[in-house]
Amino acid sequence: GEDVEQSLFLSVREGDSSVINCTYTDSSSTYLYWYKQEPGAGLQLLTYIFSNMDMKQDQRLTVLLNKKDKHLSLRIADTQTGDSAIYFCAESIRGDDMRFGAGTRLTVKP
């Protein structure tokens, strides 16, 4: 079946950039999302990108989409300890039929 994959762990130093990668298999994906989950909290939408875009920037966040390779990445500039969380990549065709990856746990060390 269709799949969304991302690496499970990423560790960076405070102030460095973090890059979280995601690959998906469904070529009919229309929307691609990044969600953040802090301990004990629900999923919080960080940003999303339409499949006809290749880049979207929102303050410290940059999303890059390579539709040909079905590769999505989230770059966090100047990573802070408050950015430590689990980051979920998700894809959707209609917008309400989301398929999530297993999540990448980002640890930011002082």
Added chain:
Amino acid sequence: DTAVSQTPKYLVTQMGNDKSIKCEQNLGHDTMYWYKQDSKKFLKIMFSYNNKELIINETVPNRFSPKSPDKAHLNLHINSLELGDSAVYFCASSQDSGVNEKLFFGSGTQLSVL
């Protein structure tokens, strides 16, 4: 203030029992959802309601019945629980049911069926 809240957070029960999970959103959204997270952490949609009307009903056993008394609430009732129902269930809401609507999720209910 919690935007999307679901209760209980944890639910442990015996096979064959009937249980309910409640969800409430205070965002004034028109659309609410129930998702099931499988063992590989994938969230699969189960149901979607827009203004108390069912708009999405994926292939889910009849033992699962959503109830929406008003547009701020979408409860999930499960009859005759089975071992395979053990999972984390997430409630979510969005302003409308359009394709580019942002979803706001609750923190999940971990259901364990013994």
